[in-house]
Structures are given as C-alpha cells and as structure tokens.
Amino acid sequence: MIVKLDKCIGCRSCEIACAREHSPSKSGERITADTRKALSRISIRTGLTNPTDAPEMRPRKGKSKTAITTGKAYPIRCRHCDDPKCVEACMSGALIKNEEGAVIHDPDKCVGCWMCIMACPYGAIKRDLENKIIVKCDLCLHRDTPACVEACKTGAIVCIVGEKSERQNESIAEGSG
Numbered sequence: 120m121i122v123k124l125d126k127c128i129g130c131r132s133c134e135i136a137c138a139r140e141h142s143p144s145k146s147g148e149r150i151t152a153d154t155r156k157a158l159s160r161i162s163i164r165t166g167l168t169n170p171t172d173a174p175e176m177r178p179r180k181g182k183s184k185t186a187i188t189t190g191k192a193y194p195i196r197c198r199h200c201d202d203p204k205c206v207e208a209c210m211s212g213a214l215i216k217n218e219e220g221a222v223i224h225d226p227d228k229c230v231g232c233w234m235c236i237m238a239c240p241y242g243a244i245k246r247d248l249e250n251k252i253i254v255k256c257d258l259c260l261h262r263d264t265p266a267c268v269e270a271c272k273t274g275a276i277v278c279i280v281g282e283k284s285e286r287q288n289e290s291i292a293e294g295s296g
C-alpha cells in the first residue's frame with residue numbers, strides 16, 4: 120500500500136469504507152449498529168506540531184493536551200513489509216506472508232497475545248477486544264480493489280502488492296513529507 124501524503128486531506132473516507140467492508144452487514148446504513156465489530160484496519164491521525172517550534176501552541180495550565188494537535192493528516196496502515204516483524208513475533212502461526220506479498224491474519228489461529236502489536240514498528244495492528252484477537256489490513260483480497268483505495272477520492276492511497284511496495288512507500292512518504 121502506498122500513501123501519497125500530499126494528497127491526504129484527512130476526510131476519513133478510507134476509515135469508514137474499511138470498517139464497512141469488514142462489518143458483518145457490509146452496509147453503510149448499519150455501520151453505526153455494527154461499530155463494535157466493524158473495526159477499520161486503517162486509521163487517520165493528525166500530526167503534532169512540536170511545541171518548541173510553535174510557542175503559541177504550547178499547552179497552558181488547565182488546557183487539554185489536545186489543544187496542541189494540529190498539522191498534516193496521514194493514514195496509519197499495514198505496509199505488508201518485506202521482512203514483517205509481526206509474522207516473526209507470532210508464535211501461533213496466525214500471521215503469514217503469502218506468495219503475493221500480503222501479510223495475512225488467520226483469526227482461528229490467533230490467541231490474542233498482542234505480540235504482533237508490540238513487534239509492528241508502524242502501529243498498524245488493532246485489538247478486537249470483543250473477540251480477543253487482532254485485526255489488520257487484509258488488502259481486501261476478496262475484492263478487485265481495496266475498499267480504502269476505492270473510497271479515497273483524492274488518490275492518496277494506491278495499492279501495489281509486491282516485494283517493492285514497502286520501499287516505494289518509504290520513498291514516496293519521504294518525498295511528500
């Protein structure tokens with residue numbers, strides 16, 4: 120998965136599409152009712168301005184830390200790493216890297232130990248506390264195009280499955296900052 124940071128406007132359409140795609144009903148109308156089970160595999164975060172660089176944004180006494188939240192929106196998502204630390208950490212065999220280069224999770228083998236969450240350097244894995252397993256991006260292999268890619272109207276998310284995707288991702292992220 121490649122993200123063109125300069126194109127992300129933080130609209131969260133990708134989050135909603137992912138949650139809907141992985142919900143039991145796959146229905147936009149019932150997304151609220153499904154919320155506990157409809158966990159998005161992608162998260163939009165907003166950068167924190169360094170308070171030392173922006174004195175006016177420093178938290179003041181009695182103000183919430185969220186007062187300093189500002190900056191560029193960016194998606195947190197699985198990069199389907201060439202050398203996936205999550206797979207290495209998973210002792211139950213619930214995570215594998217398949218022949219197409221996708222890192223896939225088998226919920227039936229997952230014991231909810233959270234080792235993969237600790238091992239992932241990108242914070243790309245979420246807890247499904249209701250079922251005591253993890254959830255992660257499955258590249259929507261059941262679809263022609265991942266739901267997040269289809270939902271992103273600015274073209275900020277591009278799907279490339281293959282061994283070079285992580286490297287390309289890093290170079291694009293660095294270039295668009």
Ligand code: SF4
Nearest residue numbers: 197198200203205239
């Ligand atoms: S979950 Fe994390 S470590 Fe595993 S493939 Fe995705 S980004 Fe890499």
Ligand code: SF4
Nearest residue numbers: 209229230232233235
């Ligand atoms: S939480 Fe599940 S997928 Fe993650 S390391 Fe443990 S058994 Fe493997």
